[in-house]
Amino acid sequence: MAxxxxxxxxxxxxxxxxxxxxxxxxxxRCVSTLWLDLISHPYFIRLHHTRFRSNPNLLLVxxxxxxxxxxxxxxxxxxxxxxxxxxxxxxxxxxxIKESTVHMLPSRWDLVFFAGENGFYVCNPSIQEFLKxxxxxxxxxxxxxxxxxxxxxxxxYVLVHLFDRxxxxxxxxxxxxxxxxxxxxxxxxDSGGWKVVEGKNCPxxxxxxxxxxxxxxxxxxxDEFEQPGEEAIVRFDLDTEEFGVVAAPKxxxxxxxVWFLVELRGFxxxxxxxxxxxxxxxxxxxxxxxxxxxxxxYTIDLNGFSNEISKSIxxxxxxxxxxxxxxxxxxxxxxxxxxxxxxxMSNRIEGNWTWLRLYxxxxxxxxxx
Amino acid sequence: xxxxxxxxxxxxxxxxxxxxxxxTIKHMMEDGCAESVIPVLNVTGKILAKVIDFCxxxxxxxxxxxxxxxxxxxxxxxxxxxxxxxxxxxxxxCKSLLDLTCQTVADMIKGxxxxxxxxxxxxxxxxxxxxxxxxxxxxQWAFE
Numbered sequence: 354m355a356x357x358x359x360x361x362x363x364x365x366x367x368x369x370x371x372x373x374x375x376x377x378x379x380x381x382r383c384v385s386t387l388w389l390d391l392i393s394h395p396y397f398i399r400l401h402h403t404r405f406r407s408n409p410n411l412l413l414v415x416x417x418x419x420x421x422x423x424x425x426x427x428x429x430x431x432x433x434x435x436x437x438x439x440x441x442x443x444x445x446x447x448x449x450i451k452e453s454t455v456h457m458l459p460s461r462w463d464l465v466f467f468a469g470e471n472g473f474y475v476c477n478p479s480i481q482e483f484l485k486x487x488x489x490x491x492x493x494x495x496x497x498x499x500x501x502x503x504x505x506x507x508x509x510y511v512l513v514h515l516f517d518r519x520x521x522x523x524x525x526x527x528x529x530x531x532x533x534x535x536x537x538x539x540x541x542x543d544s545g546g547w548k549v550v551e552g553k554n555c556p557x558x559x560x561x562x563x564x565x566x567x568x569x570x571x572x573x574x575x576d577e578f579e580q581p582g583e584e585a586i587v588r589f590d591l592d593t594e595e596f597g598v599v600a601a602p603k604x605x606x607x608x609x610x611v612w613f614l615v616e617l618r619g620f621x622x623x624x625x626x627x628x629x630x631x632x633x634x635x636x637x638x639x640x641x642x643x644x645x646x647x648x649x650x651y652t653i654d655l656n657g658f659s660n661e662i663s664k665s666i667x668x669x670x671x672x673x674x675x676x677x678x679x680x681x682x683x684x685x686x687x688x689x690x691x692x693x694x695x696x697x698m699s700n701r702i703e704g705n706w707t708w709l710r711l712y713x714x715x716x717x718x719x720x721x722x
Numbered sequence: 723x724x725x726x727x728x729x730x731x732x733x734x735x736x737x738x739x740x741x742x743x744x745x746t747i748k749h750m751m752e753d754g755c756a757e758s759v760i761p762v763l764n765v766t767g768k769i770l771a772k773v774i775d776f777c778x779x780x781x782x783x784x785x786x787x788x789x790x791x792x793x794x795x796x797x798x799x800x801x802x803x804x805x806x807x808x809x810x811x812x813x814x815x816c817k818s819l820l821d822l823t824c825q826t827v828a829d830m831i832k833g834x835x836x837x838x839x840x841x842x843x844x845x846x847x848x849x850x851x852x853x854x855x856x857x858x859x860x861x862q863w864a865f866e
Contacts, residue, residue: 360843360844361805361808365808365824366843368820373832377832380835380865382863383858385845385846387845387848389857481863536772540830564767
């Protein structure tokens with residue numbers, strides 16, 4: 354480098370550059386024609402993805418009404434901050450969408466998804482790409498019920514939308530539609546949009562986000578007229594395209610309707626923060642063939658924390674013997690399952706953020722970059 | 723004990739367990755070259771000494787935290803030495819040293835401009851001004 358006749362061989366340049374986040378690489382595309390070729394090469398992109406998959410980054414999103422003085426405001430601004438672990442935000446950007454409320458789906462891969470009354474949105478924060486997805490079916494109840502999964506085999510995202518099509522306030526008729534996304538392609542096959550699963554109805558009203566495990570989606574059932582009991586979870590199998598129900602762990606009751614589902618280590622997990630005080634039990638359904646058989650896999654002791662904290666602890670991912678946890682968007686903690694101890698993983702998070710996510714830096718583009 | 727000789731004639735005696743941290747040396751030993759001195763043609767004595775230091779430390783020490791701190795100090799070298807270390811780690815096939823040096827360079831260049839990158843890597847800009855402008859415009863967001 355200091356010697357004017359010395360240049361690094363290509364394979365070493367690739368070794369160095371695949372360690373850079375996508376944003377830096379987009380900047381360096383104009384360094385030379387060789388660098389442009391190297392950075393665009395499929396081998397490079399695969400190696401880049403492999404490196405970054407093992408090092409999750411932190412994503413913080415704040416949702417705010419565009420103009421908080423305007424009571425009839427119809428716009429929301431999403432501010433997105435991306436940082437590597439233990440680092441200050443590497444880049445930030447903002448987008449404004451025509452919605453009055455917006456939700457962010459749980460995720461931990463390279464794309465993130467938002468849902469509002471006017472539809473769904475997808476974003477790759479690494480390359481600051483933000484798109485509105487094709488029009489989905491209208492939900493007469495005005496709610497947004499959806500689920501997101503990533504199929505590691507086909508390398509596709511699967512987005513599922515449950516929508517009430519009943520015009521009667523006291524009845525529900527919940528249909529289901531799917532959208533698949535892969536690099537530069539939205540929707541499967543020939544169509545560019547959602548595929549309604551014909552003739553299928555979700556038998557229950559649900560709450561919370563759908564979790565994708567073993568080619569099925571699972572939701573917590575919400576039914577104001579029934580006592581919690583046998584039918585606690587509804588399942589939609591993508592292979593058979595059938596709905597079914599799965600029983601909750603025995604002897605536990607979701608009296609406050611705060612249980613939620615999450616995927617850890619490839620298994621469906623149920624997070625129960627109510628059955629035992631100051632304790633979070635994570636139940637795991639280890640065998641998809643035996644639905645309803647749960648193992649209490651992890652117990653997190655919150656002794657020393659206030660009772661409020663237990664409601665805002667969200668396990669995000671299991672990694673190397675630790676459960677990564679979002680603590681009320683104020684910090685990212687790693688709970689060591691063997692030592693039963695917490696380790697702070699991020700710097701103290703400043704600012705009032707609405708959502709905290711893990712994400713993988715990548716070039717996964719939906720075509721606009 | 724294994725003896726290595728650098729490109730400029732310096733010799734180094736090292737334990738076998740340290741020598742095998744360098745895959746290239748390990749293969750030469752397996753091929754039966756271990757009896758005499760092993761020539762390391764592409765690496766000067768100054769750099770080979772540092773590589774050997776690195777390998778010794780990584781063989782001796784098992785504690786991740788301690789190694790990390792030692793590595794951070796080890797890699798505080800000037801650009802020319804860093805370049806030589808990358809080339810040596812590559813030639814000698816010492817993966818942990820190659821990871822350390824490449825990561826250090828990556829961290830160093832992350833925030834730099836394309837002009838600075840060309841200076842550091844001694845790269846000629848072979849785009850026409852129009853081509854370069856086009857690429858910059860398409861990636862404008864990355865410059866902010």
